[in-house]
Amino acid sequence: MTVKTIGVIGCGLMGSGIAESCARSGFNVIVGELNETFLASGMNRLQKSLNRAVQRHKLEADAAAAAWARISGTVDLQDFADADLVIEAVSENLELKQSLFKTLDAVLRPDVIIASNTSSISIAALAAITQRPHKVLGMHFFNPVPVMQLLELVRGILTSDETMAFAAAIGARLGKTTVVAKDSPGFIVNRLLIPFLIDAIRVYEAGLASKEDIDNGIKLGLAHPMGPLTLCDLVGLDTTLAVADVLYEEYGEPRFKAPPLLRQMVAAALLGRKSGQGFYDYSR
Numbered sequence: 042m043t044v045k046t047i048g049v050i051g052c053g054l055m056g057s058g059i060a061e062s063c064a065r066s067g068f069n070v071i072v073g074e075l076n077e078t079f080l081a082s083g084m085n086r087l088q089k090s091l092n093r094a095v096q097r098h099k100l101e102a103d104a105a106a107a108a109w110a111r112i113s114g115t116v117d118l119q120d121f122a123d124a125d126l127v128i129e130a131v132s133e134n135l136e137l138k139q140s141l142f143k144t145l146d147a148v149l150r151p152d153v154i155i156a157s158n159t160s161s162i163s164i165a166a167l168a169a170i171t172q173r174p175h176k177v178l179g180m181h182f183f184n185p186v187p188v189m190q191l192l193e194l195v196r197g198i199l200t201s202d203e204t205m206a207f208a209a210a211i212g213a214r215l216g217k218t219t220v221v222a223k224d225s226p227g228f229i230v231n232r233l234l235i236p237f238l239i240d241a242i243r244v245y246e247a248g249l250a251s252k253e254d255i256d257n258g259i260k261l262g263l264a265h266p267m268g269p270l271t272l273c274d275l276v277g278l279d280t281t282l283a284v285a286d287v288l289y290e291e292y293g294e295p296r297f298k299a300p301p302l303l304r305q306m307v308a309a310a311l312l313g314r315k316s317g318q319g320f321y322d323y324s325r
């Protein structure tokens with residue numbers, strides 16, 4: 042199938058990055074949000090990211106303008122009727138995603154593939170809501186999407202070979218390297234990353250070292266591009282907590298159990314970069 046228009050639902054941290062990547066790769070993009078306020082702020086984030094890419098000489102100004110011109114926004118799911126692929130990137134909540142998949146299933150052409158960017162929710166649980174379970178898969182991008190090379194493709198129990206091949210081809214068009222994972226919580230990367238991140242929070246919570254020293258220790262000692270607490274702030278503490286909870290519920294292993302400090306910070310809306318304050322202050 043020729044893909045001209047990709048629908049991206051949710052224009053937060055990930056959705057705006059997915060939309061930007063798709064537009065930069067030549068696809069027309071329609072982004073959907075809950076209301077006009079969230080849509081405006083998502084589009085604003087997207088435009089800033091394009092401008093930043095130009096300033097950093099990663100993108101020509103003409104290409105940024107052309108990408109921007111390919112993107113439109115809506116708050117009405119009916120506007121996705123002509124999309125050739127939809128990637129869902131709304132908040133990490135099963136009921137929310139299931140209700141969205143049900144509506145999308147009714148709105149989209151029957152041949153259209155629906156992908157979820159979920160970090161931890163079962164693809165089978167989303168596919169089962171639709172009349173097209175073989176056309177549902179996980180396309181799990183990494184933040185910041187326009188920069189990060191990896192795309193995890195998640196195969197649900199009913200996902201067809203054709204759907205996997207289609208998603209791999211889209212991934213290649215987006216310039217990503219794809220890896221395939223089974224539909225198990227955390228897939229490959231988060232299954233290994235989350236215990237590491239929450240262990241870093243435990244080390245900080247126990248007062249074993251300062252946040253700067255924890256981050257520098259890992260950054261310089263293991264040659265990671267950033268320390269784990271900085272990475273928590275980038276991912277979003279709410280997302281980190283939600284994924285840890287799902288992993289703990291599924292596997293029941295203490296290494297996946299969220300530390301109290303993480304829960305308290307989320308309750309206090311200290312979510313990291315997106316709220317201006319997490320382990321570090323981003324308000325200035």
Ligand SMILES: NC(=O)c1ccc[n+]([C@@H]2O[C@H](COP(=O)([O-])OP(=O)(O)OC[C@H]3O[C@@H](n4cnc5c(N)ncnc54)[C@H](O)[C@@H]3O)[C@@H](O)[C@H]2O)c1
Nearest residue numbers: 051052053054055074075079130131132133159160184276
């Ligand atoms: N943050 C990460 O590093 C990361 C990485 C990979 C995958 N993910 C996954 O991506 C998804 C989105 O995460 P995020 O970090 O972008 O969260 P976010 O909170 O930044 O964005 C979610 C957006 O979804 C919107 N939304 C909620 N309900 C909606 C609806 N019914 N219709 C349209 N829009 C709606 C919200 O208004 C918000 O703008 C989650 O499933 C998360 O697990 C996150």
